[in-house]
Amino acid sequence: xxxxxxxxxxxxxxxxxxxxxxxxxxxxxxxxxxxxxxxxxxxxxxxxxxxxxxxxxxxxxxxxxxxxxxxxxxxxxxxxxxxxxxxxxxxxxxxxxxxxxxxxxxxxxxxxxxx
Amino acid sequence: xxxxxxxxxxxxxxxxxxxxxxxxxxxxxxxxxxxxxxxxxxxxxxxxxxxxxxxxxxxxxxxxxxxxxxxxxxxxxxxxxxxxxxxxxxxxxxxxxxxxxxxxxxxxxxxx
Numbered sequence: 001x002x003x004x005x006x007x008x009x010x011x012x013x014x015x016x017x018x019x020x021x022x023x024x025x026x027x028x029x030x031x032x033x034x035x036x037x038x039x040x041x042x043x044x045x046x047x048x049x050x051x052x053x054x055x056x057x058x059x060x061x062x063x064x065x066x067x068x069x070x071x072x073x074x075x076x077x078x079x080x081x082x083x084x085x086x087x088x089x090x091x092x093x094x095x096x097x098x099x100x101x102x103x104x105x106x107x108x109x110x111x112x113x114x115x
Numbered sequence: 116x117x118x119x120x121x122x123x124x125x126x127x128x129x130x131x132x133x134x135x136x137x138x139x140x141x142x143x144x145x146x147x148x149x150x151x152x153x154x155x156x157x158x159x160x161x162x163x164x165x166x167x168x169x170x171x172x173x174x175x176x177x178x179x180x181x182x183x184x185x186x187x188x189x190x191x192x193x194x195x196x197x198x199x200x201x202x203x204x205x206x207x208x209x210x211x212x213x214x215x216x217x218x219x220x221x222x223x224x225x226x227x
Contacts, residue, residue, distance in 0.1 A: 004158075033214075040219070041153075041203055041219070041220045041222075042217075042219060042220075043159075043205070043217045045214050048214065056214060090158055090159070092158075092159075099147065099209045099210050099213050099214070099215075100147075100209070101147045101164070101166040101209075102164065103147075103149050103151075103161040103164050104159075104161070104215065105161070106151075106158035106159040106160070107158050108156075108157055108158040109156075109157070109158050
């Protein structure tokens with residue numbers, strides 16, 4: 001039973017389209033995150049929600065909009081996709097808050113390719 | 116501001132050889148320290164963590180890491196590498212309310 005699951009695993013789409021990535025965790029964790037990993041493997045935090053409340057909103061284009069319908073779900077919607085949005089997007093969760101001493105649990109990633 | 120440095124972008128070892136991956140950090144106090152592994156096409160998996168107590172911590176897959184406060188280091192070690200250990204390894208730090216800061220990663224290549 002997957003702890004943090006993301007769908008889809010692969011997403012190929014044309015510039016200008018709108019797409020969503022879904023994430024669900026069954027660990028009972030309080031906090032969920034979206035990370036972007038670029039082609040050089042650099043991980044950048046995008047957003048974080050704690051119990052459905054947005055607590056981290058890094059410098060991300062407002063074409064990216066997260067939504068957390070409940071504590072176990074965090075979705076990412078991207079409008080007007082651009083070539084530079086191509087990356088791997090990871091969902092993660094942690095038991096408590098952002099500085100959790102127990103670390104994060106990551107999903108397996110969504111590879112987004114914009115053509 | 117906190118920061119993490121992984122000085123080695125790539126490390127190549129032969130199967131069965133020992134391994135040490137370096138991690139140095141900058142932080143105002145003792146941080147929480149982590150090593151994650153990312154296999155090709157997969158997400159990051161937590162290998163081990165340190166937040167207090169014994170400075171030598173054991174993790175999964177036979178890995179261990181040692182926290183050295185005087186050197187601001189948290190190096191990852193394994194006595195005998197297996198071909199399946201080939202992956203990207205990330206060191207990370209966090210503390211209090213801070214989100215983790217990840218290093219740029221070290222790519223481990225294992226030769227048969």
